[in-house]
Amino acid sequence: MDAQELAGKLQQGDQRALARAISLAENDHPTGLEILQLLRYRDDVPVVGITGPPGAGKSSLVNALAERWLDAGLRVAVIAVDPTSPFNFGSLLGDRLRMAGLYLHPNLFIRSMASRGSLGGLSPRILEVCDLIKNAGYDRIVIETVGVGQSEVEIAGVADTTVVVMVPEAGDEVQTMKSGVMEIADVFVVNKADRDGAESFARLLRQLSIQRHTAAWEIPVLLTRGDTGDGVDALGEAIIRHHGNLPARRKELLFEKALHLLREQWLRRFPHTALRAELETEAAKPDFNLYRFVANLAQRG
Ligand SMILES: Nc1nc2c(ncn2[C@@H]2O[C@H](COP(=O)(O)OP(=O)(O)OP(=O)(O)O)[C@@H](O)[C@H]2O)c(=O)[nH]1
Ligand SMILES: [Mg+2]
Incomplete structure (x- = not known):
């Protein structure tokens, strides 16, 4: 079943579709995110x-x-x-x-x-x-x-x-x-x-x-x-x-959730181990500058 179909069933209250969508989201399956984007x-x-x-x-x-x-x-x-x-x-x-x-x-x-x-x-x-x-x-x-x-x-x-x-x-x-x-x-x-x-x-x-x-x-x-x-x-x-x-509290929560998801995206884009390794390599260079390093990372997108 593709994301569209699952999202449709889920919205009709189908518990099995819901359980399936939850498993996909929990396992970071791309279809899980696709479903979330349709809702x-x-x-x-x-x-x-x-x-x-x-x-x-x-x-x-x-x-x-x-x-x-x-x-x-x-x-x-x-x-x-x-x-x-x-x-x-x-x-x-x-x-x-x-x-x-x-x-x-x-x-x-x-x-x-x-x-x-x-x-x-x-x-x-x-x-x-x-x-x-x-x-x-x-x-x-x-x-x-x-x-x-x-x-x-x-x-x-x-x-x-x-x-x-x-x-x-x-x-x-x-x-x-x-x-x-x-x-x-x-x-x-x-x-x-x-x-x-x-x-x-x-x-x-x-x-x-x-x-x-x-x-x-x-x-x-x-x-x-x-x-x-x-x-x-x-x-x-x-x-x-x-x-x-x-x-007002719900608005604040929404903002917190957006920040949380954004942070996760960044972490996915720059996994800690890779980032750490790159930072160590760069920091060993004589002209290393932390602020330029971070600015370059952000631009890399
Ligand atoms: N005397 C008394 N016992 C209660 C009351 N409410 C719950 N219990 C008993 O307290 C025990 C623990 O209840 P649970 O609802 O399982 O407590 P819990 O906080 O979910 O426990 P955990 O999920 O293990 O942290 C059970 O034996 C209940 O029957 C109450 O108002 N009075
Ligand atoms: Mg309990």
Whole structure:
């Protein structure tokens, strides 16, 4: 199937065409890029990043959110970014969806992606994957990443709305928490609200997040229960409200994405190893000048 045909099927919502296009994009196959170039630009589909420490209840919340949105007749895509294995469906997320009977739901698309490198960064093709999914007619995209590596902060460069999930036990650590996590949250969730200290932890988070409030957005701190779904309606509402409230944020994200893609093109044009070798050769010459070297490179195009 050529790019035109695949793009056509994908736009009709064909899940197999979507899966095929995603594989092509992930493998840097030229047809993947061709498909992306045929599609419409869409920023009307909320991309939601759900991050937080291992076991905080992210998959349970994703499952509960997906259930609600599917019930409302929406088409939902879930991406699980797993730092350990590309095959086990983001620890248990697959199991949860299966148990909830959602696994085979025709309006649900699930994809697991391995994270990149030992630091657990997001897959380099996540932007492309989201754009493919948007064009396949999905109304919501949810990305679950475990907050143990780079992915928890990187997610903020991909998602329109970043939800940071924590548990009451984290209350003691929050003062010393990596500042990155405080800075990326558009919505805070204190999950396992059935446990001691949930309310007081939520109060602390509210105080800490005041300094990040803007005229357009006050960061909500929500109490939820992943196992029963309590508070998940409010979480869904906050996500949609954030997406609607912040068109400026989406413009900024678009700019960041363009920069990211441009940087990648440059890296492809000047692979590091070749560039390093050339630089070393040139630098050994007596008349070497770094600024002329770079200007010549840029002109070579
Ligand atoms: N008591 C209680 N348990 C919960 C709640 N939400 C989730 N759990 C349980 O916490 C455990 C971890 O939940 P997951 O949803 O798998 O957590 P996760 O953050 O996706 O975990 P990883 O993907 O492994 O990082 C499971 O046994 C859930 O049933 C809650 O609100 N209260
Ligand atoms: Mg999980």
